[in-house]
Amino acid sequence: MKTPFKLHNIVKRYGEREVLHIDQLSIPAGKIYTILGPNGSGKSTLLRIMALLLVNDEGQLEVLGEKVTWEKRQLLKLRRQMSMVTQTSFMFQGSVYYNVAYGMRARKISSRKIRSRVGELLEMVGMAAYRDADARTLSGGERQKVALARALAVNPRVLFLDEPTSNIDVASAAEIEKYIRHINQEQRTTIIMVTHNLFQARRLADEIMFISEGRIIEQGPGESLFTQPQDERTAAFLRGETVY
Amino acid sequence: MEIIIQGLKEGFQLIWQMDAEIVDVTLLSLQVSLTALVLAALIGIPLGAALALRNFRGKHIILNTIYTLMGLPPVLAGLLVYLFLTSRGPLGQYELLFTPTAMVIAQVLLAAPIVCGLTARAVMALSQEVYDTAATLGASRRQASLTIMREARMGIVAALTTALGRVIAEVGAVMLVGGNIRWHTRVLTTSIVLETRMGNFSTAIAIGIILLVISFAINMLILSLEKRTFRYENTIQIT
Numbered sequence: 001m002k003t004p005f006k007l008h009n010i011v012k013r014y015g016e017r018e019v020l021h022i023d024q025l026s027i028p029a030g031k032i033y034t035i036l037g038p039n040g041s042g043k044s045t046l047l048r049i050m051a052l053l054l055v056n057d058e059g060q061l062e063v064l065g066e067k068v069t070w071e072k073r074q075l076l077k078l079r080r081q082m083s084m085v086t087q088t089s090f091m092f093q094g095s096v097y098y099n100v101a102y103g104m105r106a107r108k109i110s111s112r113k114i115r116s117r118v119g120e121l122l123e124m125v126g127m128a129a130y131r132d133a134d135a136r137t138l139s140g141g142e143r144q145k146v147a148l149a150r151a152l153a154v155n156p157r158v159l160f161l162d163e164p165t166s167n168i169d170v171a172s173a174a175e176i177e178k179y180i181r182h183i184n185q186e187q188r189t190t191i192i193m194v195t196h197n198l199f200q201a202r203r204l205a206d207e208i209m210f211i212s213e214g215r216i217i218e219q220g221p222g223e224s225l226f227t228q229p230q231d232e233r234t235a236a237f238l239r240g241e242t243v244y
Numbered sequence: 245m246e247i248i249i250q251g252l253k254e255g256f257q258l259i260w261q262m263d264a265e266i267v268d269v270t271l272l273s274l275q276v277s278l279t280a281l282v283l284a285a286l287i288g289i290p291l292g293a294a295l296a297l298r299n300f301r302g303k304h305i306i307l308n309t310i311y312t313l314m315g316l317p318p319v320l321a322g323l324l325v326y327l328f329l330t331s332r333g334p335l336g337q338y339e340l341l342f343t344p345t346a347m348v349i350a351q352v353l354l355a356a357p358i359v360c361g362l363t364a365r366a367v368m369a370l371s372q373e374v375y376d377t378a379a380t381l382g383a384s385r386r387q388a389s390l391t392i393m394r395e396a397r398m399g400i401v402a403a404l405t406t407a408l409g410r411v412i413a414e415v416g417a418v419m420l421v422g423g424n425i426r427w428h429t430r431v432l433t434t435s436i437v438l439e440t441r442m443g444n445f446s447t448a449i450a451i452g453i454i455l456l457v458i459s460f461a462i463n464m465l466i467l468s469l470e471k472r473t474f475r476y477e478n479t480i481q482i483t
Contacts, residue, residue, distance in 0.1 A: 053376050076384050084380035090373040093395060103381035154382055 004029050004158050004190050005050050010059035012045055012214075020045045020214040022059070030188040032180070034195060034205035034222070038237065042214035043194040044162060050192065051084055051160050064157065080107065084160040087167065089147035091135035096127065096146050099135045103154035121149040125179060141172025148179055159183065161193040165200065177204060198238065202226055210234045251449025258450050259457070265427075270454060273431040276344055277412040280351030284407055287352070288359025289400060293393060295360070296367035307364060313357035318350075322417030325350040329421065342423040347431070350417035355407040362406060366399020367392060398470075405466055412459055432458075 005027040012020040020042040027033050027050075035043045048054040049061065052068065052075055061068040063078050083103065092099055100118045109117075122128045125145040130138065135146060144164060151159055161180065165173035181204065183189050195201055201208055202222065209219035210231075218225060218234045229235040258266050295307060327333050329341040329349075340346045374395050378388035393400070415433035422429035424438060432455045439448035 048376075051380055053379060072385065076382070079379060080382040082380065083382070084376075086373065086376070088373065090371070090377045092374075092377070092391065102378070102383075106378075106381060106383040106387050150381065160380070 003027060004064050005192075006062035007050075008060040008062075010046075010049065010056045010061060012042075012049060012054065013057050018214060020049070020056075022046065022216060025209070025216065025219075027190070027192060028207065029190050030184075031206040032184050032191045032193065032204050034193045034201045034208045035211060036195060036198070036201050036208055036237075037211035038196060041211045043196075043211055045214075046211065047160055047162055047192065047194050051082060052079055080154070081156060082158040082160065083151035083154050083156040084162065085144070085147045085151050085164050087163040089140075089143040091138070091143060091146065094135060095132050096122070096130045096135050096138070097132060099146055100150045100153050102150060107154065117153055118149075121153055122146075125149045126175070141168040141175075144168055144172065144176055145179075148176065152183060155187075156189060158190045158192065161191060161195075163195055163197075164193065165197070166195075173200070180204060198226075210237065212237070247445045248449060250446040252453065254446050255450035255453035259454060266451070266454065268427060269430050269432055269435050269451075270458065272344060272429070273412065273433070273455070274458065276347045276351060276418070276431060277408065280348045280355055280411050281404065281408050283348070283352045284355035284359045284411075285404060288356045288403070288407075289363050289393075291356075292360040292363025292403075293367055293389070293396075296364040297389065297392065307361075310357050310361045310364070314361045316354060316357065318354060318414050318416035319420065321353045322350050322420030325353060325417065325421045341421060342425060342429060344422070344429060346421040347418045347429060350421045351411040351414060354414060354417065355411050358407040358410055359403045362403030363396070363400050366396040366403065369399065370395055401466065401470060405463060408462060409459065412455070412462075 003026045005025070007022050007025040010020065010022040010025075011018060035046060037043045045054065049056050050063070052063065052070075055070055064081055066074065066078065068074070068078070092102060097118055100121060101114045104114045104117065118131070119128065122131055125148060127142060127145050127149065130142065130146075135143070138146060144167075148164070164180070165176050168176070177200065180191060180193070184191050193201075193204065205222040207219065208222050208225045210217045210225065210229075210233075212233055218229065218231045220230075225234065226238060229238055295303065295310070325346060326341065328335045329338070329346055330336055331339075331341075340349070370392060374392055375388055378391045383391060413433060415437055418424075418429075418431055419434050419437065422431070422434065424430050424434040430438075432451055435451050436448045436455070439445070439451065
């Protein structure tokens with residue numbers, strides 16, 4: 001799988017307002033691909049379309065080698081190869097165990113396998129002691145770790161991260177970043193991350209795309225976009241001039 | 245005040261003595277109201293969930309109609325059922341008027357909009373994140389819908405307890421379609437009306453107390469089930 005996502009003339013509108021217009025985009029497999037941009041630039045809209053949570057108004061979307069028809073069975077098949085960690089790390093009512101096991105239960109995996117996989121993942125993110133705790137009483141950082149374990153439990157080919165460390169402290173963010181790098185390197189999982197944190201993008205990304213007002217302004221290898229931005233809007237954003 | 249104290253004494257006496265007629269009236273009250281509640285839940289929960297989760301033309305008009313029906317006057321509900329079941333009505337051939345079945349039908353008419361409306365509200369109060377999280381973890385539409393219902397369960401239980409409160413205390417509709425026939429369709433609320441009309445105020449209060457005790461016991465049972473089921477439900481801590 002060379003390109004898990006191919007977008008061609010993708011347009012999304014809310015009423016009359018066009019919030020996203022992507023002419024061409026191919027995302028490489030096995031990399032950490034970061035979507036960078038100011039608030040309201042269309043980052044999350046793009047992520048939600050690729051995660052098959054939002055239907056585009058125009059254009060053609062190709063996910064994991066299949067042209068997306070938005071047909072029920074195809075959606076389920078494709079979604080079962082991806083997972084997502086959102087900004088707020090929403091937790092279902094119930095224990096940490098219930099949350100981490102959710103995706104595996106949906107796939108009707110045996111309880112024995114679920115128990116062992118949940119234990120393994122909670123150990124990995126340092127949350128084994130919280131197995132039976134109420135997931136909604138966890139701190140922001142703990143929730144993010146549980147959300148990451150929950151997303152990894154289903155062995156996704158693609159992992160979406162929507163501002164995964166925006167609500168947590170620096171130490172927890174560093175830990176989350178460590179796991180993200182580990183997952184990408186060990187399992188070759190394609191990671192698509194939305195962030196407006198420049199430093200995080202620079203630390204983690206293999207490739208970066210800069211998006212503004214719903215359009216791709218520039219994309220390329222992580223470091224070069226930071227050192228030699230080709231577009232003045234990207235340069236201004238990197239200088240902190242358009243961070244709003 | 246004396247009447248009330250006398251009523252209290254008589255009430256506990258009636259409960260203690262297990263008077264045959266009072267037992268019959270109490271059991272019929274429970275049978276009618278609980279059957280109506282189960283039927284209202286079977287109709288109202290799926291309908292409320294569907295209304296909350298689907299978008300279609302006319303959805304707001306239907307929701308508005310259901311919210312209006314939540315305040316349907318019991319006498320009007322009784323009258324409608326009466327007109328359908330009377331010998332000249334469209335369902336007259338089934339001879340259901342003045343039977344417990346007619347009373348159940350009238351109470352379903354009162355309880356179903358409450359269950360449906362409050363279920364819809366409980367589901368609509370949830371954020372998009374519930375569905376998104378379930379979907380991105382690979383839940384099918386059915387699995388995601390069940391998860392949404394699970395997340396809304398506190399609101400659904402509240403809908404059921406509100407509906408139960410409405411039907412168990414209801415008098416106008418059951419009086420009209422049941423006829424308050426001794427040993428046949430007499431329930432606790434219609435007994436209170438009868439005793440009051442006969443001037444037996446203390447007996448009326450006594451039966452009222454039995455009604456309250458039953459309602460208290462059922463709600464107690466629901467609360468204890470709630471505590472067991474909603475082990476992870478958060479309570480707002482005010483310090």
